[in-house]
Amino acid sequence: MSKKLLTEHFGVQGIDQLPVYKQHGGYSALEKAFKKTPDEIVQEVIASGLRGRGGAGFPTGKKWSFIDKKSGKPRYLVCNADESEPGTFKDRYLMEVNPHLLIEGMIISSFALGANLSFIYIRGELLYVYHILEKAIAEAYEAGYLGKNILGTGYDLELYCHTGGGAYICGEETALIESLEGKRGNPRIKPPFPAISGLYNNPTVVNNVESIATVVPIINMGGEEYAKIGIGNSKGTKLISACGHIKKPGIYEIELGLPVEEFIYSDSYCGGIRGGRKLKAVVAGGSSVPILPAELILKTEKGEPRLMSYESLAEGGFASGTMLGSGGFIVMDETTSIVKNLFNFTRFYHHESCGQCSPCREGTAWMEKILHRILHGHGTLKDVDLLWTLQKNIDGKTICPLGDAAAWPVASAIRHFRAEFEDFVEHPEKYQDVKHYFNQIEDKQLA
Amino acid sequence: MEDNKNIEFSADALALAKKLMGRYPEGKHKSAIIPILHLAQAEFGGWLSPKGMDYVATLMNIQPIEVYEVASFYSMFNLQPVGKCVIEVCRTGPCWLMGAEDIVNHIESKLNIKVGETTTDGMFTLKTVECLAACGGAPMMQVGQKYHEDLTFNKVDSILEDYKKNTTEPISHWAKDKIKA
Amino acid sequence: MPKVTIDGKTIEVPQGTTILQAARMIGEEVTPPAMCYYTSLKTSGGYCRTCIVKVSKMSEANPNPIPKPVASCRTNCEEGMEVMNYTSPEIIEARKGVVEFLLANHPLDCPICDQAGECHLQDLSYEHGSDDTRYEFERRKFKKIDLGPFIQLHMTRCILCYRCVKVADQLTDHRVHGVLNRGEVSEISTYITTAIDNDFSGNMIDVCPVGALTDKTFRFKSRVWFTNPVSAHRDCEKCCGKVTLWYKGDDVLRVTARKDKWGEAEEFICNDCRFEKKQTLDWTIEGPAKISRHSVISANHYEKMVEPSLFKLNDIKPFEDQ
Numbered sequence: 001m002s003k004k005l006l007t008e009h010f011g012v013q014g015i016d017q018l019p020v021y022k023q024h025g026g027y028s029a030l031e032k033a034f035k036k037t038p039d040e041i042v043q044e045v046i047a048s049g050l051r052g053r054g055g056a057g058f059p060t061g062k063k064w065s066f067i068d069k070k071s072g073k074p075r076y077l078v079c080n081a082d083e084s085e086p087g088t089f090k091d092r093y094l095m096e097v098n099p100h101l102l103i104e105g106m107i108i109s110s111f112a113l114g115a116n117l118s119f120i121y122i123r124g125e126l127l128y129v130y131h132i133l134e135k136a137i138a139e140a141y142e143a144g145y146l147g148k149n150i151l152g153t154g155y156d157l158e159l160y161c162h163t164g165g166g167a168y169i170c171g172e173e174t175a176l177i178e179s180l181e182g183k184r185g186n187p188r189i190k191p192p193f194p195a196i197s198g199l200y201n202n203p204t205v206v207n208n209v210e211s212i213a214t215v216v217p218i219i220n221m222g223g224e225e226y227a228k229i230g231i232g233n234s235k236g237t238k239l240i241s242a243c244g245h246i247k248k249p250g251i252y253e254i255e256l257g258l259p260v261e262e263f264i265y266s267d268s269y270c271g272g273i274r275g276g277r278k279l280k281a282v283v284a285g286g287s288s289v290p291i292l293p294a295e296l297i298l299k300t301e302k303g304e305p306r307l308m309s310y311e312s313l314a315e316g317g318f319a320s321g322t323m324l325g326s327g328g329f330i331v332m333d334e335t336t337s338i339v340k341n342l343f344n345f346t347r348f349y350h351h352e353s354c355g356q357c358s359p360c361r362e363g364t365a366w367m368e369k370i371l372h373r374i375l376h377g378h379g380t381l382k383d384v385d386l387l388w389t390l391q392k393n394i395d396g397k398t399i400c401p402l403g404d405a406a407a408w409p410v411a412s413a414i415r416h417f418r419a420e421f422e423d424f425v426e427h428p429e430k431y432q433d434v435k436h437y438f439n440q441i442e443d444k445q446l447a
Numbered sequence: 448m449e450d451n452k453n454i455e456f457s458a459d460a461l462a463l464a465k466k467l468m469g470r471y472p473e474g475k476h477k478s479a480i481i482p483i484l485h486l487a488q489a490e491f492g493g494w495l496s497p498k499g500m501d502y503v504a505t506l507m508n509i510q511p512i513e514v515y516e517v518a519s520f521y522s523m524f525n526l527q528p529v530g531k532c533v534i535e536v537c538r539t540g541p542c543w544l545m546g547a548e549d550i551v552n553h554i555e556s557k558l559n560i561k562v563g564e565t566t567t568d569g570m571f572t573l574k575t576v577e578c579l580a581a582c583g584g585a586p587m588m589q590v591g592q593k594y595h596e597d598l599t600f601n602k603v604d605s606i607l608e609d610y611k612k613n614t615t616e617p618i619s620h621w622a623k624d625k626i627k628a
Numbered sequence: 629m630p631k632v633t634i635d636g637k638t639i640e641v642p643q644g645t646t647i648l649q650a651a652r653m654i655g656e657e658v659t660p661p662a663m664c665y666y667t668s669l670k671t672s673g674g675y676c677r678t679c680i681v682k683v684s685k686m687s688e689a690n691p692n693p694i695p696k697p698v699a700s701c702r703t704n705c706e707e708g709m710e711v712m713n714y715t716s717p718e719i720i721e722a723r724k725g726v727v728e729f730l731l732a733n734h735p736l737d738c739p740i741c742d743q744a745g746e747c748h749l750q751d752l753s754y755e756h757g758s759d760d761t762r763y764e765f766e767r768r769k770f771k772k773i774d775l776g777p778f779i780q781l782h783m784t785r786c787i788l789c790y791r792c793v794k795v796a797d798q799l800t801d802h803r804v805h806g807v808l809n810r811g812e813v814s815e816i817s818t819y820i821t822t823a824i825d826n827d828f829s830g831n832m833i834d835v836c837p838v839g840a841l842t843d844k845t846f847r848f849k850s851r852v853w854f855t856n857p858v859s860a861h862r863d864c865e866k867c868c869g870k871v872t873l874w875y876k877g878d879d880v881l882r883v884t885a886r887k888d889k890w891g892e893a894e895e896f897i898c899n900d901c902r903f904e905k906k907q908t909l910d911w912t913i914e915g916p917a918k919i920s921r922h923s924v925i926s927a928n929h930y931e932k933m934v935e936p937s938l939f940k941l942n943d944i945k946p947f948e949d950q
Contacts, residue, residue, distance in 0.1 A: 083575070083582060089581055089583055123580070124485065124521070125620070127620050163485060165485070165524060183517065184517060185521070200475055245544065249582070249583040250844060283540075287567045328582065330541050344543045351577055353578060356790075358675070358676055358730050361814070362729035362732045364811070366729075386762055396695075396696040397677055397680065397696075397698075399675070497820045511806055512803055513803075516806045519809045569880065
């Protein structure tokens with residue numbers, strides 16, 4: 001079993017309450033942090049090698065170091081708790097079970113950045129978690145961890161929770177900022193980057209929930225010590241949201257570098273494929289990252305075992321690799337229709353496109369319509385080629401990464417499963433009556 | 448167009464709205480629009496009519512179009528009347544792999560409505576929504592702020608039965624008992 | 629003053645100049661098309677993606693290329709920057725893709741569109757598009773809404789450039805229309821039927837690159853190429869009073885702002901000048917408006933029409949003389 005840094009106390013009864021959290025070492029990292037200067041904390045995080053856990057994997061410490069301190073404008077820290085990437089549910093779990101871990105991370109990170117006002121932007125659908133956080137924040141104010149002159153240090157911080165209204169795009173940091181300003185969640189054109197001009201045009205850092213929570217163990221154990229965990233440039237532990245056709249869906253905290261095969265088949269993790277079926281494909285980092293067929297997810301093209309790390313999953317580029325992304329690990333067994341699954345993903349991106357820029361607005365809708373046509377038996381071989389060129393015309397041409405996120409699943413599905421697409425359009429009748437998913441519902445009812 | 452029946456916040460909602468607006472820097476209270484629209488939806492019976500949104504505009508001292516723009520962008524705001532109990536079934540990726548389509552079909556035939564429709568007694572509205580970050584409990588659905596995970600047909604039946612029996616007031620995402628300053 | 633090279637041509641530009649502006653300074657031959665950017669509207673641009681270019685060298689300090697195409701209208705020039713526009717086959721291909729997306733749901737109702745002949749989408753498709761369409765689905769439709777007596781909205785033609793929203797934000801005292809809904813079904817609307825009625829709202833018509841917002845008072849009166857543009861001015865309390873009058877025979881059918889060579893209004897005008905002053909007597913006539921030789925309006929017989937000797941309106945006395 002790998003180290004538990006984030007989920008260590010998740011089994012403890014009442015860990016969502018401040019006294020219990022404190023009994024288990026809670027807020028000790030904060031006290032440690034206040035003995036350091038903000039810059040020293042930034043250095044610790046840089047030394048830890050922590051990379052953003054929201055999906056892009058950008059080094060967190062480096063992101064912090066970009067924040068504009070010279071202008072003298074107020075600085076903000078915003079926690080991105082707009083978790084909406086299909087396949088990802090780790091942040092919800094973390095906030096629901098151990099809200100104080102995030103709050104402690106927020107206070108330390110805000111102190112490091114010199115922010116006196118910080119927000120947790122949580123997706124609106126998670127209002128029940130919003131109320132859990134509000135309660136925990138109130139406890140933290142009560143205990144003097146928030147507000148004026150925290151623990152007598154002279155440092156002031158107001159921390160608020162803010163709820164979204166239902167839009168995947170608000171997980172993109174500039175769309176999140178727009179939304180937090182009370183506008184439509186339209187991503188901004190970068191540059192300027194938020195570190196220079198973010199919330200209310202002031203310097204802002206936006207970090208994922210897990211990234212901020214990880215700052216707590218980093219301060220507790222020291223950045224260098226943290227960096228000893230993991231492999232290569234993938235340091236530390238990562239929460240993986242495992243779902244799909246596996247025996248044990250759920251959240252697993254893994255040490256980066258764990259072999260994918262072990263993650264899928266070991267009883268400590270996913271426990272293998274349900275019903276003894278065969279693995280067909282995996283989407284390893286949330287719906288946006290390229291889908292890989294079984295042989296390429298278990299082993300790289302060079303025949304080396306694929307590991308759960310930023311580098312290993314990306315090995316081979318998009319030709320034969322994928323991305324760790326947000327850690328949303330979606331497993332598909334042999335009964336899955338890749339074509340139908342792609343339709344589902346594409347419908348999602350169409351539904352979530354903000355509509356600002358033309359390639360994404362028109363392209364996502366168009367791709368969905370073509371897949372819909374294929375699904376209903378009216379597709380042609382030309383449709384597969386058309387999908388391929390459309391994804392190419394979207395990829396890299398849009399304001400924000402949603403366009404890429406919509407294009408990559410299409411590109412990878414066609415790249416690795418072209419024969420299935422061709423078979424589908426030529427013999428649609430074969431696929432009409434096939435149960436295209438593992439019928440969990442019937443199985444559960446039998447059980 | 449139909450209108451919200453009562454268009455005025457309760458004293459509790461008003462106090463909470465003011466508190467929320469006070470969380471943002473001077474002159475930036477427009478930031479609170481989404482939380483306040485959640486309150487409005489809870490206060491106005493689960494949906495937002497133009498008059499309801501105009502009330503929010505007045506309350507926040509912003510232009511009505513700014514409220515319409517925001518309310519129509521975010522999927523949680525219902526701009527048409529809904530039933531007391533809005534069932535939102537996740538249809539995305541992992542939930543779909545685990546049978547979300549069957550769950551939707553089951554509810555449709557059980558309630559005798561299609562997705563997007565409301566039962567004639569005004570009790571249930573069925574919606575499909577995109578990923579709700581509960582993929583480990585797929586298939587799943589949300590009613591108000593409550594997540595119902597690991598659904599089976601039997602489970603859905605008893606959940607619907609429960610709501611049918613116990614729902615008197617419209618259920619909103621921002622729970623009524625959480626509307627306090 | 630950074631020096632930037634676009635398609636092999638180098639120019640020195642003031643700090644803060646965008647690639648698109650620099651290209652316009654060099655000349656048409658290197659300038660990318662722009663459908664949503666509008667010089668006088670702050671924060672415009674970046675949406676349509678037609679002006680994308682390849683930055684093959686970021687700057688002297690950082691000689692790496694930018695991996696993805698950038699919107700030239702929203703990217704500033706840096707010292708030593710090298711940009712490829714028409715010299716990059718990749719960009720030409722990508723732009724073709726963007727044009728295809730913009731046209732995917734466009735109704736192509738040009739035969740009955742008042743914008744035809746001065747439509748930027750027509751020009752864009754002609755110059756940068758491909759010769760066939762691959763879109764085979766039913767095109768989007770919207771519920772019609774009425775914006776009042778002056779502005780006609782055809783949402784199906786809209787390419788969501790946001791220019792009209794910025795006009796309302798930046799020129800009028802409060803905005804009553806905006807972009808509603810999201811994604812593919814986003815639309816310009818007032819949500820509830822509200823007349824857009826403001827001293828400067830008519831400029832939304834001038835900035836609209838397509839036939840989505842047209843002049844209701846000009847509706848179906850004439851094809852633009854049968855009208856005759858004349859520069860004129862008047863003393864106006866509200867605006868500069870410098871306009872183009874569009875004549876058919878002796879009648880002023882339409883009043884617009886004057887457009888520069890990039891199709892942008894030189895100065896915005898007020899609704900009084902635009903909608904209320906349609907008599908020649910209201911104006912001091914300056915003479916035939918300059919029209920680009922590429923324009924449909926200068927085609928065929930209209931070249932002759934703008935010869936001063938043949939120009940009938942010369943007979944009309946300027947306002948001051950009467």
